[in-house]
Amino acid sequence: MQFLSPLILFTSCTLLATTVFADAQAPVQSECQIKSQEISSKIQDAKTEGNKTEQADLEKALAEVNANCTETSLIKQRKQKVLDAKQEVSRRQTDLNKAMEKGDPEKINKRKDKLAESRKELQDAQTELERVQPDD
Numbered sequence: 001m002q003f004l005s006p007l008i009l010f011t012s013c014t015l016l017a018t019t020v021f022a023d024a025q026a027p028v029q030s031e032c033q034i035k036s037q038e039i040s041s042k043i044q045d046a047k048t049e050g051n052k053t054e055q056a057d058l059e060k061a062l063a064e065v066n067a068n069c070t071e072t073s074l075i076k077q078r079k080q081k082v083l084d085a086k087q088e089v090s091r092r093q094t095d096l097n098k099a100m101e102k103g104d105p106e107k108i109n110k111r112k113d114k115l116a117e118s119r120k121e122l123q124d125a126q127t128e129l130e131r132v133q134p135d136d
Helices: 004-049 052-068 071-102 105-132
Strands: none
Touching: 004 052, 071 105
16 A cells, blocks of 8 residues: 555656646647637638638648747747837837927827837737746
């Protein structure tokens, strides 16, 4: 009976570790699968509508997703999106500073709104990156 308890404990820990590891890998894999499923659905819609041009374009997109959608490519895309968003925030901040120098309240408010929107997009991009690359 004493032998059985450590064996059960070891088996339970192994199963738990496997489940945790699988869950950690799931978001990237499922995101690629979701992209693939969405495109497949659009292909079916194009077939139903008889739109052969759209169907061909979607089939090409599906082939590219199936061939290229990897954890590395998703991380690279997310990093680029964060970089682009940072540049946009910087540009919007410069626009706001110029508007403040001119003193036009309407333009200042408009630039503040645009800056807030860009900061939100940056935050969203950073959140997406953290979802596929939680360790960095």
